[in-house]
Amino acid sequence: MSEFRPVATRRAFEDITAQIRDRLMRKSLQSGDRLPAERQLAEQFRVSRNTLREALRSLEIAGLVELKKGASGGAFIREGGGEAVVAGLSDLFRMGAIRPEHLTEARILVGTEVTRLACKRRNKMDLAALEANVRAAQAATGRGETARRAEINYEFHRLLARATRNPVLIVLTDALMEMTRHFVETIGYQPNRYVLPSRRRLLALLRDGDAAGAAKEMEQMLKRLQRSHLASYGKTK
Amino acid sequence: MSEFRPVATRRAFEDITAQIRDRLMRKSLQSGDRLPAERQLAEQFRVSRNTLREALRSLEIAGLVELKKGASGGAFIREGGGEAVVAGLSDLFRMGAIRPEHLTEARILVGTEVTRLACKRRNKMDLAALEANVRAAQAATGRGETARRAEINYEFHRLLARATRNPVLIVLTDALMEMTRHFVETIGYQPNRYVLPSRRRLLALLRDGDAAGAAKEMEQMLKRLQRSHLASYGKTK
DNA sequence: GACTATAATTGGTAGAACCATTGAAAGCAA
DNA sequence: TTGCTTTCAATGGTTCTACCAATTATAGTC
The missing domain is CATH 1.10.10.10 (Winged helix-like DNA-binding domain superfamily/Winged helix DNA-binding domain)
Known part of the structure; x- marks a missing residue:
């Protein structure tokens, strides 16, 4: 050298x-x-x-x-908000340097660890915000507002990341959700029947402080989501 | 809303x-x-x-x-290289929005998962590059080149991340290493006796394809590193 | 005291000019 | 022809001046 x-x-x-x-x-x-x-x-x-x-x-x-x-x-x-990081990763996704399989894989790995850590650090306010989010998701589903429902789902992950108190995980989750939004816009939002039940089970596990159980629940949900996302992507390709 | x-x-x-x-x-x-x-x-x-x-x-x-x-x-x-993401996270660290405890915690979580995935996907070229890196680390240690040794250590993590074939993990690892470099520059590089032995054990586990074992080895090493980093930081503060 | 018109401050845009660097083309010599 | 040097045109980097547009502080008015 x-x-x-x-x-x-x-x-x-x-x-x-x-x-x-x-x-x-x-x-x-x-x-x-x-x-x-x-x-x-x-x-x-x-x-x-x-x-x-x-x-x-x-x-x-x-x-x-x-x-x-x-x-x-x-x-x-400005105080550090991480918008530049989110924009940077979004650009990578737009340019094709990050592909859907990379995105969904990263979501599984990061989402699982975020859930595990959030379960250990969450306070009552975090739980209340998450519960309110799930209630809003149910209401939106009942009214058939799919776009709104998707936004509420992304917000759930952001809230969970904030409960970890770790800005690296927060900004990373924000970026993953922003990329997911782009992705879902291209393949079209697919209503499903498993996210909401998973959310309810997850809330109970978070309340109980069962970090391992919560992480497992999140992981399985994200893997299921990955399968349906990549299947939809394969058709549009 | x-x-x-x-x-x-x-x-x-x-x-x-x-x-x-x-x-x-x-x-x-x-x-x-x-x-x-x-x-x-x-x-x-x-x-x-x-x-x-x-x-x-x-x-x-x-x-x-x-x-x-x-x-x-x-x-x-340009082709997407992720420099903007690295720079963005570095800025957050410089501004104090990301603090040393957040950085070391994120390194543990991400590094562990990167190791697990890299172990499943690594090919012979990855292994050869990692082995060459460890040899270079040993040589630098023998000559007492601490700064060079630190760079080689960061490079090890980057090589491992590239073996995952996931650009999200690659750019994230690059960013974590860049922040670590800043951090270590401020607290001063501390030679240690446990990283190199850990690397050798890790290489063997990677060769054997023992993903769980490799992840565990990396996790323990990173936790030990975290303790010494935060201890050094506490003194300079 | 509350509202309104005015003025001053500041970022946003335009246009022209010149400098410094780079690489290709032209010229020249062996 | 080959290889080197010179020349020159293209391009980003920088400067300067002028004016526009938005915003807020301020003076003025009812």
Whole structure:
């Protein structure tokens, strides 16, 4: 392995974003803080406003700042929400780098572990939110609102991930659900009779704190979902 | 829940990126393709070159295109590498939204499942690469090259993830290793005596195809690593 | 005090110009 | 012909100026 590294003629906007990222890491900039106005910042960095705007655009896409118009507007530091990660994985799915079989497999592995951990950490508020979600799912099913039903189902997994208190699992689950939404839109939503009963069994296991049982229930449900999803996909292909 | 959605006064550059993303999804644009030159594209979209450049910058940060200078340069469609996802999670770690205990916990959960799946799918080339990695780790340890040793260790996990053939797990592992690198840089690399023996046991289990055993071995090693990492972190805090 | 019109601030867009890098084509020499 | 050098055109990177559009603070009015 060579001791050299590729020469990197850094572009001006990259230098700017690096400086701001550095201040973020050193807590010299925190969420909610506002950066000076574009014209002022451009002067401080000794670059044109165009170049500065490319830097801000880059930070905005990365989810680090939010740009607001008008007086008392400007670039505000966002708190880490993970939108960039979700968008990045969605792009991979759109481009075909992540295929349906990869997505469903990852959902099984991640969903099972999320369920296991959520069962150990969930509090009463988590349980209440999950129960409300299942009630909403039942109501939507009764009214035949399939699209709404799908959204409620995704939300269940997001709620469960939040109960783990681990942001890595939270943002990963958000991304998996976003990809699943894209996927299901292409193959068409298929009503089924097994998700809702599984949810009820899962709720009981979560209440009892039976982590192994809850994980098993989730795993089996996700495997069943995988089979039907991939079957639908095979037909449309 | 309301039926309305927030009004979104779309900015020009967002319209442009949406159009290009759409062509990517419909395979009308594929990796390796080259977009027209900036001046030409600006004319086609009926926007100024500034606005078009902001759109290209956005796509570049998202990892969808690569910009090259010079004659026969331009914006080239990249194949999905997941750099944006890695960068996004790294940002979350830098900003403190993901904390060391979250990182180490996620590594245990993901690493265990990656090992299990890799054990089922690995071929001879995967095994050879992993064995070469462990040999390199031993050599680096013998020469006392701690920084190089750390890099080789991260590479082991990346190689293992690639053996799963699942891009979601691959990019996730890449991101976890990148965050770990940041983390270890701040707490200082601690040489240890248990990783290398664990690697040898793991290799044997991978060769035998003992998925459960390999997963267990990885899990125990990662938990031990977690304890020492968090202990070091507690001292520096 | 509540409402309204005004003004100031700020991000969004446009257009032209120039620089720096890159690679291909033309020219030249052996 | 072959190989090297020079030239040149294409392209991204950067700057500057001007104006538009949205937003909010502020002064003014009833």
